[in-house]
Amino acid sequence: MATDSSNKTIFAAMGANLAIAITKFIAAAITGSSAMISEGIHSVVDTGDQLVLLLGIRMSQKPADDSHPFGYGQELYFWTLIVAILIFAIGGGMSIYEGITHLIKPSPLEDPMWNYIVLTIAIFLEGYSWTVALREFLPTKGKQNFWEAIKNSKDPTVFTILLEDTAAVLGLFVALIGIFLGHLFNNVYFDGIASIIIGIILAIVAILLARESKGLLVGESANPQTIASIRSLSKTELGVQEVIRILTMQLAPQEVLLNLEIQFAKNLTGEQIALTVESLEAKISQKHPEIKQIFIEAKSLAATRKYPQPFE
Known part of the structure; x- marks a missing residue:
């Protein structure tokens, strides 16, 4: 079953994402930034995903019975697949939609100072969560390269949080660059483009997670x-x-x-x-x-x- 280290990784990520989501939406309401709205959606989805993973861990620990003589361990793999679907449909889909809407009907950005403050704080918080996930993942890596270790991992909780946090950090930098370029060149379209890029990053992560979860769910062999x-x-x-x-x-x-x-x-x-x-x-x-x-x-x-x- 999932270990205590997996729970530690999930709780660290959930605490960071919940705090970040609130501040992002406040900054988006003040400045009208499309990229900040996408980032707020991203953090809310990540928080929900971590709750789903905790549910998966709990369900997978049910004892074996007559209808499931080998136990319920694969429940965790099922709920990880649900996480991938949520990231793709809500996180990626809503971010791309928000970006396209902003490109069609652009609105001028207000003072970017709030965005810069929130994004800087978020980068530090997400960076901490990413570091926790990486520390839990590295001992399982051995001599494998990064991708091989993810592919061969049998505990989806750790690599799911690691991939989510990686996407979060990349998304924050994309949002920061988009907002900065928008104000530097006085061009409202950079903000919408940043939102679309954030959605694409989330969609890629979702596809990777779905692929790995599917392999485990349909009966993957031991390493x-x-x-x-x-x-x-x-x-x-x-x-x-x-x-x-x-x-x-x-x-x-x-x-x-x-x-x-x-x-x-x-x-x-x-x-x-x-x-x-x-x-x-x-x-x-x-x-x-x-x-x-x-x-x-x-x-x-x-x-x-x-x-x-x-x-x-």
Whole structure:
């Protein structure tokens, strides 16, 4: 399930976004900036998204029952997909709409000082939230590059907040540049263009999140390092002749289902096979505590065992 560090990341982001949203809308009301309205919408959507993620974490922790024998861990992946839809439809869609509306019917901007003050404060707050998310994400990265680490991550809460905060920081700089250029050149269209760019950034992040959530939701395997480790552990068992197939499914960030198909040594008795299975399960569970369900299947024991021929 999602860890306490995931909750810490979510609460840090939610607190920052709620405070920022209020100040952005105040500044937008005073100055009439389209980019500030888009940024306010962005922060409100982000706050709502974090509440949805917390709901997903809570729902995923329900115990297994008869209708869901493997538990509800994939609830988290479903709600992460909902977050992606919200970012795309509300965050990206509303920002692009606001920008286009401002381009069609531009209105002059008032004193930009409020915008600069709010955006500067927001950059520091979002930067803090982004730093918290990055600190939680980096230990899971290992030797992978940034994109590989996101792609292979099984906990969507951390990379969702990280991507959201990255989009937020980029959006703030876009808004700042748009407002600055609008006043520098006395051109009201820069503000609307900035709003559209913010919407495009949000749409790109939403598509990335949807893609990763879909992979987890439809039954993604455990990471390649875990699979290689399982194969290596299996081969250390004296009674195992060959590892034929390893099937895994990620049921939750810290819960994996394993189906292991192996061929045992031909001279083993039924009791020895049972002891080998028990030993192998213990080794796998000790090395990989996230593997909660282990199913070991013997491949064609009867076909591979040679029996003595009867005397004629």
